[in-house]
Amino acid sequence: xxxxxxxxxxxxxxxxxxxxxxxxxxxxxxxxxxxDSERARLAVISSVVRFKKGAEIYREGADADAVFNIISxxxxxxxxxxxxxxxxxxxxxxxxxxxxxxxxxxxxxxKAVTPIEVYRIxxxxxxxxxxxxxxxxxxVIAKLCHELRQAQHHAFVLASKHTVAKLTLFLQMLAQLExxxxxxxxxxxxxxxxxxxxxxxxASLPAISRAFRTLTTRGVLQVRNRQHVKIIDQRAFEKLANxxxxxxx
Amino acid sequence: xxxxxxxxxxxxxxxxxxxxxxxxxxxxxxxxxxxDSERARLAVISSVVRFKKGAEIYREGADADAVFNIISxxxxxxxxxxxxxxxxxxxxxxxxxxxxxxxxxxxxxxKAVTPIEVYRIxxxxxxxxxxxxxxxxxxVIAKLCHELRQAQHHAFVLASKHTVAKLTLFLQMLAQLExxxxxxxxxxxxxxxxxxxxxxxxASLPAISRAFRTLTTRGVLQVRNRQHVKIIDQRAFEKLANxxxxxxx
DNA sequence: CGTGCACTTGACAAAAATCAAATTTTGTGG
DNA sequence: CCACAAAATTTGATTTTTGTCAAGTGCACG
Numbered sequence: 001x002x003x004x005x006x007x008x009x010x011x012x013x014x015x016x017x018x019x020x021x022x023x024x025x026x027x028x029x030x031x032x033x034x035x036d037s038e039r040a041r042l043a044v045i046s047s048v049v050r051f052k053k054g055a056e057i058y059r060e061g062a063d064a065d066a067v068f069n070i071i072s073x074x075x076x077x078x079x080x081x082x083x084x085x086x087x088x089x090x091x092x093x094x095x096x097x098x099x100x101x102x103x104x105x106x107x108x109x110x111k112a113v114t115p116i117e118v119y120r121i122x123x124x125x126x127x128x129x130x131x132x133x134x135x136x137x138x139x140v141i142a143k144l145c146h147e148l149r150q151a152q153h154h155a156f157v158l159a160s161k162h163t164v165a166k167l168t169l170f171l172q173m174l175a176q177l178e179x180x181x182x183x184x185x186x187x188x189x190x191x192x193x194x195x196x197x198x199x200x201x202x203a204s205l206p207a208i209s210r211a212f213r214t215l216t217t218r219g220v221l222q223v224r225n226r227q228h229v230k231i232i233d234q235r236a237f238e239k240l241a242n243x244x245x246x247x248x249x
Numbered sequence: 250x251x252x253x254x255x256x257x258x259x260x261x262x263x264x265x266x267x268x269x270x271x272x273x274x275x276x277x278x279x280x281x282x283x284x285d286s287e288r289a290r291l292a293v294i295s296s297v298v299r300f301k302k303g304a305e306i307y308r309e310g311a312d313a314d315a316v317f318n319i320i321s322x323x324x325x326x327x328x329x330x331x332x333x334x335x336x337x338x339x340x341x342x343x344x345x346x347x348x349x350x351x352x353x354x355x356x357x358x359x360k361a362v363t364p365i366e367v368y369r370i371x372x373x374x375x376x377x378x379x380x381x382x383x384x385x386x387x388x389v390i391a392k393l394c395h396e397l398r399q400a401q402h403h404a405f406v407l408a409s410k411h412t413v414a415k416l417t418l419f420l421q422m423l424a425q426l427e428x429x430x431x432x433x434x435x436x437x438x439x440x441x442x443x444x445x446x447x448x449x450x451x452a453s454l455p456a457i458s459r460a461f462r463t464l465t466t467r468g469v470l471q472v473r474n475r476q477h478v479k480i481i482d483q484r485a486f487e488k489l490a491n492x493x494x495x496x497x498x
Numbered sequence: 499c500g501t502g503c504a505c506t507t508g509a510c511a512a513a514a515a516t517c518a519a520a521t522t523t524t525g526t527g528g
Numbered sequence: 529c530c531a532c533a534a535a536a537t538t539t540g541a542t543t544t545t546t547g548t549c550a551a552g553t554g555c556a557c558g
Contacts, residue, residue, distance in 0.1 A: 019350050020372065028352075079405070087408045089401045100394050101268050103277075107398055123269065130387065137386040138379065144393040145349050149356055151400035152338045156328070158407035159336045159451040161547075163514070194537060202408040204515055209538055226523080226537085410515075412546075443505060453547055458506055475504080475555085 011043030015095035016146035045125035064101030073116030166201040260292030264344035265395035294374035313350030322365030415450040
């Protein structure tokens, strides 16, 4: 378990790779974009809200009156398709920002995957903050670039043909997330259910189950329990992630 | 053929849906985010460049020294995977922005799908522009939100299980693009090759070919020639796009 | 008018979706 | 702490779809 900063004391935080500066310091490591004073100023206009696991934070199409910043826990952003099934567009983790809108309305629904604690920042106040602090906008841009890149990575996962490749890429994403925050790399924590993984990578639940089995059988992975897997053969793992077969021909 | 504004006179342009304002005026229509004076100021720091069809604009991993803004033509952003095949992350059209970087390097390669004409804006100058004009940053944020949403739509396309659904969603995207610019809706222009469509929607070239045939056979579509299709049965078309089967279970 | 490329079509094999049932886990109330 | 119910996951059998390979066909361009 990890020591957590006391909520509400420091203020909202945004973590991302810097788009502009060539990344000499800590390549591939995300860092905190906001200064202490920025965080303090944001803290004034925001409130801390808690949601239980499974609670809906907002629904697609609702009036977007606030953006959210995760203090702790995991959130999923998803779209329910008219037909059957839903696609999870993104998993959001601590220091992520979500709730940006299109024409004043939220573009997808969000739910708490685990119990969460978030800052709720009214957009009116946020807009004021932007006018006051030009540098803050800059940070938001950085974060958006980062999210755009994540979305493109998601596209890679979805474009993979074989479920094993999808799963490997997904696990690799989680691993990099822990790495970016400075955690251990071979131990992966899975806050979401198998079925949510399936909805994210674009495969059926049975297919995911079988893919896990394939990876363990091949000795690449060890499933400690539902929420914890360990990478045994790091080389094979990365090989699988790279030798994926996305778009054919 | 379409009348084109004379290049270089007006300056860079960014078109998107507004994230914040509830869209009373022209719902679902994109509009120009930059004011004339902003465009004029950007014009000063940018240069017009032309590329032939198929020409590479920049390569993944190269030092990102400029961003680009399309005046006319179509660009593809793609990533070559180590194994086989490449995934097209996005098609970019006039008034789109591309070339935003991660840690100072471009995150994917770009090529001209058609002959193109672009503004090249050095990032150093752009950064200066941001410091001068706080409002400009705001517009960049708006554009990024828009691109993020496009990336999520791409994810939807990729997550579809059946190739016919993928193709329908793709064509719908192109149709909406024309709609957003005020063009006719049932006539769709395809600047890219079948194979590029395949690489975008995550299917094999034969699968795309068969999907086109299925749609024409069912009387939904009429393929005038390689670059022009017409939607015959608008209702069936939209039905296919919505009844898609993305993530199962 | 021929050459090359883009696309279409066909046959077959591989992978995954689906349906359905068995099994494990989790949560709840005693 | 245990028993039970509900939910999540695994497993199996079958069917559909698509990828693959390979051979045509047609259009475009020189």
